[in-house]
Amino acid sequence: MTAGPGEPKKRYLQYLEVVTGSLEEKKRWRRYKARIKELPEDYRTAVEALERYLMHFGPGDGAVSMHEDLADLFEQSAADGTPIREVVGQDPVEFVEAFLANYPEGQWIRRERERLTSAIDRVTGNEP
Incomplete structure (x- = not known):
């Protein structure tokens, strides 16, 4: 079996992504940071x-x-001249928690809450 042109590089990138995470995600993160800087x-x-x-x-x-x-929200707010308090309200924590509620997948705290509830249910015989 012979490797085609670029094959070793492809394997290297696959290995690198296993170790460091998605290279595309890193590029997107850099673009996000550049947007925020502006x-x-x-x-x-x-x-x-x-x-x-x-x-x-x-x-x-x-x-x-x-x-x-x-970034989209704040770019639009800045372009419209919307004051920051009108964006986040009087309680920034309430704002960010409501914003965060739109992204439940992957939240480590949600997984830990489920794990805790499941463990207690198991030991008390209340498994669903």
Whole structure:
């Protein structure tokens, strides 16, 4: 069996993605960060604060899509001149939790809550 042109490179990239994650996702993340960098300073600071929060509580899978949606929201708000308080409301935590609720897949906290409930159900004989 002979390897075609580019075959070793393809295998290398496959191995690299196993170790580091999707290269396409990394490219999308860099594009997202570039978009955020272009926002006016106040909007950029707000997005970076939300991003920090989302890094702790957001999904592991699908995180780039979620952040791209956040960038869309703040780019549009900046373009329209919508004040940041009108975007996030009086309680930024309430806003980010509502935003995060749209991305339930991949949330580690959701998986841990399910695991906890399942374990307690098993030991108490209340399995569904």
